[in-house]
Amino acid sequence: xxxxxxIRAIAEKEVFHILRDSRTLVIIFxxxxxxxxxxxxxxxxxxxxxxxLVDDLAMNSSSRALVDAFVNTDYFQLVPKEAGTLQPxxxxxxxxxxxxxxxxxxxxxSEHRVLLRIxxxxxxxxxxxxxxxxxIVNSTGIQTDAGIDLRAQILYNPDLxxxxxxxxxLIALILVMVCALLTSISISREKEMGTMEQILVSPVSATEIxxxxxxxxxxxxxxxxxxxxxxxxxxxQVPFRGDFSVFLLFTFLYVLTSLCLGLLVSTVAKxxxxxxxxxxxxxxxxxxxxxxxxxxxxxxxxxxxxxxYIIPASYYLQIIRGIMLKGNNIAQLYQAGLxxxxxxxxxxxxxxxxxxxRLS
Amino acid sequence: MIHTSHxxxxxGSFKAxxxxxxxxxxxxxxxxxxxxxxxxxxxxxxxxxxxKPSSGEIRIDNLDIIKHSEQxxxxxxxxxxxxxxxxxxxxxxxxxxxxxxxxxSFEPALKRLEPxxxxxxxxxILKTLTQDLPMGYKQRLSLVAALMHDxxxxxxxxxTSGVDPQARREFWQVINDLAxxxxxxxxxxxxxxxxxxxxxxxxxxxxxxxxxxNPAELKQEYGSANMQxxxxxxxGVSDAKL
Ligand SMILES: Nc1ncnc2c1ncn2[C@@H]1O[C@H](COP(=O)(O)OP(=O)(O)OP(=O)(O)O)[C@@H](O)[C@H]1O
Ligand SMILES: [Mg+2]
Numbered sequence: 001x002x003x004x005x006x007i008r009a010i011a012e013k014e015v016f017h018i019l020r021d022s023r024t025l026v027i028i029f030x031x032x033x034x035x036x037x038x039x040x041x042x043x044x045x046x047x048x049x050x051x052x053l054v055d056d057l058a059m060n061s062s063s064r065a066l067v068d069a070f071v072n073t074d075y076f077q078l079v080p081k082e083a084g085t086l087q088p089x090x091x092x093x094x095x096x097x098x099x100x101x102x103x104x105x106x107x108x109x110s111e112h113r114v115l116l117r118i119x120x121x122x123x124x125x126x127x128x129x130x131x132x133x134x135x136i137v138n139s140t141g142i143q144t145d146a147g148i149d150l151r152a153q154i155l156y157n158p159d160l161x162x163x164x165x166x167x168x169x170l171i172a173l174i175l176v177m178v179c180a181l182l183t184s185i186s187i188s189r190e191k192e193m194g195t196m197e198q199i200l201v202s203p204v205s206a207t208e209i210x211x212x213x214x215x216x217x218x219x220x221x222x223x224x225x226x227x228x229x230x231x232x233x234x235x236x237q238v239p240f241r242g243d244f245s246v247f248l249l250f251t252f253l254y255v256l257t258s259l260c261l262g263l264l265v266s267t268v269a270k271x272x273x274x275x276x277x278x279x280x281x282x283x284x285x286x287x288x289x290x291x292x293x294x295x296x297x298x299x300x301x302x303x304x305x306x307x308x309y310i311i312p313a314s315y316y317l318q319i320i321r322g323i324m325l326k327g328n329n330i331a332q333l334y335q336a337g338l339x340x341x342x343x344x345x346x347x348x349x350x351x352x353x354x355x356x357x358r359l360s
Numbered sequence: 361m362i363h364t365s366h367x368x369x370x371x372g373s374f375k376a377x378x379x380x381x382x383x384x385x386x387x388x389x390x391x392x393x394x395x396x397x398x399x400x401x402x403x404x405x406x407x408x409x410x411x412k413p414s415s416g417e418i419r420i421d422n423l424d425i426i427k428h429s430e431q432x433x434x435x436x437x438x439x440x441x442x443x444x445x446x447x448x449x450x451x452x453x454x455x456x457x458x459x460x461x462x463x464x465s466f467e468p469a470l471k472r473l474e475p476x477x478x479x480x481x482x483x484x485i486l487k488t489l490t491q492d493l494p495m496g497y498k499q500r501l502s503l504v505a506a507l508m509h510d511x512x513x514x515x516x517x518x519x520t521s522g523v524d525p526q527a528r529r530e531f532w533q534v535i536n537d538l539a540x541x542x543x544x545x546x547x548x549x550x551x552x553x554x555x556x557x558x559x560x561x562x563x564x565x566x567x568x569x570x571x572x573x574n575p576a577e578l579k580q581e582y583g584s585a586n587m588q589x590x591x592x593x594x595x596g597v598s599d600a601k602l
Contacts, residue, residue, distance in 0.1 A: 009460020013449065020448040194444040198505075201408050202461045203433040359410050 002207045010204070010212025014186065018216060027181055028220055032174045032228050039170055040236060047128045052076040053091055053100040062108025069140045070101065075132045092119040099129050164239075167232040168320040169293040172313040174228055175251070176258040176287055179221045180279040183213055183262030188275035197359065206355035210348065214259050221255035222248070242323030246330055250323070253340040254316040258283075260347035261312070267354040287313040315339045361386045361513060361544045362407060367416035369402050369567075376402040378567035379416075384546065384560075386512070389539045391558035392548035393591065399567040400548040401441055401517055407546065408438045408515050420513065434462070437506035441517040441548075443498055447491035451482065451501050454490055455508060462509035469508050476504060476534055496527040503534070514538065516547040520554065532557045552587035563594050570594050 018024050052070060056063050070076045079097045091097035102115040116133050120126035187209075190196040199209065229247075232238055240247075262279055269275035288294055290304060291313035297305055308314040315336040322328030330337075362384040369377040377399045384390045392400040405411040407418060409429050418425040420432050445454045459466040470477075477483045480500040485493060490501065499519055506514060516535070520528045532554065539545050539559075547558065555561050555575055563571040571578055571594045575587060584590035 003463060005463055006461050009457055012460070013446065013453070013457045016449050016453060017446070194440060194442040195446060197410060197440050197442075198438065198444050198458075199461065201410055201433065201436070201438040202458075203430055204461050358412055359405065 002205060002211060006204055006208045007212045007215070010209060011215045014213060014216045018220065024182070027178060028224055029227065032178055032224055033231060035174050036170055036228055036231055037235070040166065047125060047132060048074055049077045050075055050099055050129055051079045051097045053079045053097040055100065055102045057105045058103050058107035060108050063103045066103065066114065066137070066140055069136050073136060098125070099133065164325055167236050167238040168324050169317060171225065171228050171232060171320055172291065172316045173287045173293065175221065175225055175255060176261070176283045176313055177280060178224055179217065179255055179258030180262040180265060180283050181276060182217045182220065183259045184265035184269060184275040184279045185272050186213055187263070187266035188269045188272045192271050200357055200359070206352045206357060210263050210352055210355065214263065217259050218255055221259060222252060225251045225255065238324060240324050241327035243329065246333070247323050250319045250333060250337050253337050253344070254312060257312045257340045257344045260344045260351065263351040264347050267351050286311050290314065292317050312340060312343060361421060363419040365417050367403070367406065367418065368414045369406055369411060370414040375567050377406065380569055382562070384544060386544055387539055387542050388560065389535065389545045389547065389558045391555050391561035392546070392564065393555055393561050394564035398564040400564060404515050404517050404546060404548060408436050409433060434509070435511055436513040436515060437509070437511035438515045439502045439506045439517060439519055443502065445490050445498065445502055445505060449490055450487055451490055451493065452486040454501065455505055458505045458508040464509045472510065473504055473507060476507070479530070479534060480504070496523045499523060500531065512542070513544045514546070516545065518548050518550065521550065528554065552591055555587045563591065565595055
């Protein structure tokens with residue numbers, strides 16, 4: 001039976017380390033903020049200021065209204081006039097324009113068709129540019145003949161803001177990395193410094209050591225989640241439509257899972273450096289690639305889809321996107337939550353069994 | 361108190377400890393002597409349950425160390441060769457931690473250890489961060505930490521390395537007092553003069569016992585004037601590197 005007082009002794013000592021060791025504080029606070037800002041701006045896939053070449057042969061009030069409608073958004077900017085002598089194809093090749101809008105001579109009178117040509121060398125951007133353009137054209141009330149049904153309905157993120165997707169994803173990514181690092185480093189550091197030897201000689205059990213290590217970092221991990229959430233919302237204007245207590249509850253489970261992953265790493269890694277490499281290796285790429293963060297799980301090959309079941313972030317992404325974007329409640333998320341809880345318990349048991357109470 | 365028979369520790373094909381048989385009684389100060397790599401630390405680690413013997417038997421208070429490890433762990437205090445208190449904890453916080461993991465109340469334990477704290481001059485530095493203490497103080501603090509739960513059996517692996525002679529003498533004074541109070545002390549050292557403080561010593565070489573007995577009797581047996589000379593004679597070298 002684990003002794004509460006021993007767990008408390010270990011946890012208290014851990015708190016002193018956290019408060020006095022600047023490296024831990026860096027991992028906990030600085031690293032997440034830097035990641036959020038760097039990843040955040042690097043992965044921002046929103047379309048802004050697309051260079052648009054306008055070829056206006058009508059030059060009447062209707063055509064000017066249409067061009068203004070494009071320019072007045074943040075999405076498009078006009079390619080300067082002098083470039084207009086070049087052919088659109090050339091401008092596309094030189095990357096000076098990403099879209100061109102041709103307005104025929106009698107636009108607004110006998111003619112209602114405009115031609116929008118889009119550089120689709122980046123199909124994702126092209127898709128978004130098309131959606132934006134159609135949206136703009138639509139809102140001016142002018143008929144188009146682009147041959148595309150304009151009534152594409154985009155839920156939850158009507159502006160197709162990519163920040164809505166990457167900020168929740170970043171919370172998932174950063175949390176799992178930081179938490180796995182914290183516990184794995186904390187234990188491997190004791191092995192490296194030799195202080196673990198003093199603990200092992202005492203009657204402390206593996207379970208007590210693991211609990212003592214997890215509890216303080218559970219609080220820290222939650223604190224970290226709040227900071228990332230707040231900064232993410234401030235910097236990238238992501239909404240939070242769900243209930244805050246639901247967020248806390250499920251984030252608690254995710255932090256626990258991530259910390260337990262770190263414990264598992266520490267049963268293998270003998271040095272801090274090995275622990276760091278393993279913790280990052282087990283979290284960074286799998287989370288980026290297999291959680292549904294970058295690629296939708298439904299479009300993965302079946303084998304990879306199966307693999308996503310063991311990636312904690314794949315559950316948390318459902319949870320955090322559900323809470324922030326859709327306002328999901330507990331009933332809609334409990335399955336993902338139970339999966340996280342199950343993973344935590346499993347990893348804790350495996351870690352406790354693997355944890356060696358002797359030197360090797 | 362401690363009984364070992366045919367104790368062997370093998371790392372791969374290398375025998376770090378080879379057929380060590382010991383019988384150590386209560387209240388005894390028992391010393392491990394030997395050059396670097398002789399197997400002192402490895403033996404001590406096996407005796408306190410940190411390493412599993414490759415073969416042979418260890419019994420402490422007549423309990424098998426593997427089968428009754430939980431029970432035995434309560435009885436022993438250990439100060440490892442490498443300084444291993446937490447540098448970023450205050451001295452008193454380190455002591456609190458050891459009291460905590462042995463589940464003893466801190467205040468009474470501190471009260472009980474007050475004479476030693478005074479003797480060591482530690483009372484006034486309890487609020488200091490451990491990393492800011494001089495080496496001598498760190499080692500004394502390690503000893504006190506190992507005594508928090510009042511263990512009848514204390515293992516000290518080179519407790520006085522890197523400490524000046526005056527501090528070493530004080531350290532040994534405390535060790536002597538502890539033995540006098542009935543504790544069994546197992547100590548390893550590189551300093552031959554310290555061997556004189558031991559009731560009995562084992563001299564090890566390449567994991568094996570080369571001499572075992574009371575320092576005075578050993579000196580007589582080998583016709584050596586002092587421990588240093590005895591040591592060199594026993595090891596069969598003229599210029600042993602210690
Ligand atoms: N975990 C290990 N794996 C492999 N070899 C080891 C291990 N631990 C110790 N050894 C080897 O066993 C031998 C005995 O080491 P040990 O630490 O017991 O010596 P020692 O007498 O304590 O030496 P010192 O005076 O330097 O502390 C050495 O050759 C050492 O390299
Ligand atoms: Mg040694």
